[in-house]
Amino acid sequence: MYPDGSEELLKGCECGSKFFFFIKKEKLNEVEELVSNLTTKDKTEIEKDVKDIIGIKNEDKPVVLDLESIKILKPGQYEIDVVKLLKDKMLIYRLEDGKYIIDLNSTFKKEKDL
């Protein structure tokens, strides 16, 4: 885990990944418990699924995801906060001092003039 503003968030983790989840301090224990139940294979699968769901293709840029509206308990098991999704109009974003923001409004195709 890396605190806000860490160099790793820009350069990438020592494992080589540039893909991070944003976790609020108050939810740290909950998340740690959840993560401790996951195998390395589970984590890789979840990371791949999240990338698929939100359509991340560029692997070079660092990405920090705030996934409060979708909880992934295990690969294939999702809890969706519909109220939050409808309210925020933005599923995922974040990187303080950041370098990258993902706004789902731009990742999903909108056909306004169908």
Place this chain on the structure above:
Amino acid sequence: MITKFKDFINNLLPNLFSKKKNIKLGIYGPPNAGKTSLANKICEDWLGEPLGNVSVIPHETREIQIKEKVTIKSGRKSLTFNLIDTPGIATKIDYEDFVKLKMKKNLAKKRAKEATKGVIESIKWLDNMDAVLVVLDSTKNPYSQVNLTIIGNLVARDIPVLIVGNKIDLKKSNLKKIEDAFPQYNVLGLSATKGHNIDDFYKSLFKLVK
């Protein structure tokens, strides 16, 4: 001459306004309520072909499906819209539920992932709609977070809503429960697969999409 000019203007103006934009009619609701069955019924009745696949396994529709320029008629009136069938909105998607329905584990996980993506996509499209049919299964309890949230948000966005209580042909159907749950909204019961009450439904569409 003046009369002819007036006729010309009277004919031209409504056409100008009707061509201003394509009306987008969205079909929303929880999984397995019969959204695609209703979309298929509309398309079969007026275009002679279905829109998408239906299945007893939830989350069969995982991508937005569109049928453009559907024209329905009632007497002398006609109404043209783009019909947009959306993936079912759910708060929990678990691949194990699909495995219980005899689906292979890897396919079930893929379905769960795509269904989650579908929920997000449905929500993102909500603002694009001009009118929405919220399709509920009339054999199920209507008081769910998904139903209340979708309908509440549509009203907050000033998008006209018609609540469709589907599956009225089934014994367990209880349309009154839906009417009681949403007393301030128009509720119409039908059976998309059997075609029960479909004529009243088409009449209601004219009132919904003005």
